[in-house]
Amino acid sequence: MTDDGDAWALPDDLEAVRERLIEWYEDDHREFPWRRTDDPYAILVSEVMSQQTQLGRVVEAWSSFLERWPTAAALAAADRADVVGFWTDHSLGYNNRAKYLHEAAAQVESEYDGTFPETPAELQELMGVGPYTANAVASFAFDAGDAVVDTNVKRVCYRAFSIPDDDAAFETAANELMPEGRSRVWNNAIMELGGVACGQTPRCDEAGCPWREWCDAYASGDFTAPDVPTQPSFQGSRRQFRGRVIGTLREYDELEIDTLGHRIRVDYAPDGEYGREWLEGMLADLADDGLVDVETRDGETVARLRR
Structure with missing residues (x-):
């Protein structure tokens, strides 16, 4: 129930909903190199880079960054000007993200004896790591996160299950949907669904959306979705x-x-x-x-x- 009194409910056969999505994801998904590792440092780098950059461009930058600074210890020992320079050279968005990433690596080395914290709450103690990034790292590195709620997940929940455009409702629905103890595969899968099948222009049949039989939007033909902020143009910004x-x-x-x-x-x-x-x-x-x-x-x- 949301604050404005609008009731909503997920399908009764949640287990089937969950398994269908996971099967769809595991059968075929986009290959990003950070999906093939559970190294929290490498995943943190990918998450920070992805905040303002198209994923296709992140792949090259992420690989080059890890070649140069393969561990948190290596990054912590680097000259910050070199890290910021790398960020600038690869057009990765605001340079203070590079600064925070450098400082977070130093924290891991000095405050955690080189071992990454594992829970979302602990990860948020690292410089520049907010709730979303902390949860993503906990999920993808340690399989110990809550449901990730990004623009893609909100769009999927809004269309498929008529979840109202309300952050608390999205948070609740996303966590109810996620099978317990499977945050790594689940969060990858539902974000993939939003990115591949349920984008702003939906590709339900073409992408073989696994939720068509439950989806309110597919049944009604109404594919509206909450307004989402667009990334401002980099040129001239x-x-x-x-x-x-x-x-x-x-x-x-x-x-x-x-x-x-x-x-x-x-x-x-x-x-x-x-x-x-x-x-x-x-x-x-x-x-x-x-x-x-x-x-x-x-x-x-x-x-x-x-x-």
């Missing part, structure tokens, strides 16, 4: 220019603010819309994230990469 700042400071060590501005965008004008005020605000954010240092020297603002 603040994320892109943050990455350019980091990449430029890696190359030149330190730069006066106007020189930096002209190097990161062709339309930089000190007193214009994209001028000193805009760049100083971005540098302040990067300084708050522990990525750059900014100082005034002889009346000029100078930025350099923090090491």
Whole structure:
């Protein structure tokens, strides 16, 4: 029951619902390399990378990252500027995610004697690891998580079982659906269902959706779904220019603010819309994230990469 009083119910034959989905997933699914490991470090890297990047691009970046820093110990010992630089070079989104991943690896080494915590609650103690990521790592590395509730899972639950567009209802339904003690295969399977068969444009018959006989949307032909945020374009975004700042400071060590501005965008004008005020605000954010240092020297603002 949701807060607004709308009742909902899952099918009575839940065991059949569960087994049909798991069989469908195990019979054929997309091959991602992190699905073939239970190493919590490798899985954490994949989860952090996947937060803002298409999975196809994550595959190459993930493999290269693990070749360079194959263990949490190796990452903890790395120069943070090198880790942030890798993030920038592979267009993996906000650079502070690289910083947090580096700090989380250091925590594993210094606070947990090199052994990853296993439960969602413990994993959330790691820097930058929120509830979703903690649960994903617990599920895929240790088979010890709750149901993962992402955009795909919400869409599936909304369409198949008429779960109302309510976060608490989605959370409850997802956990009731998941068979006890099988979080690894279940969470992979239901996210695969949402990604392959039940996307924004459904492919029920083409993908052989295993839930067609129970699905309310398939029966009615109404495939509406909750509004979901779309990933903003990277081109021209603040994320892109943050990455350019980091990449430029890696190359030149330190730069006066106007020189930096002209190097990161062709339309930089000190007193214009994209001028000193805009760049100083971005540098302040990067300084708050522990990525750059900014100082005034002889009346000029100078930025350099923090090491």
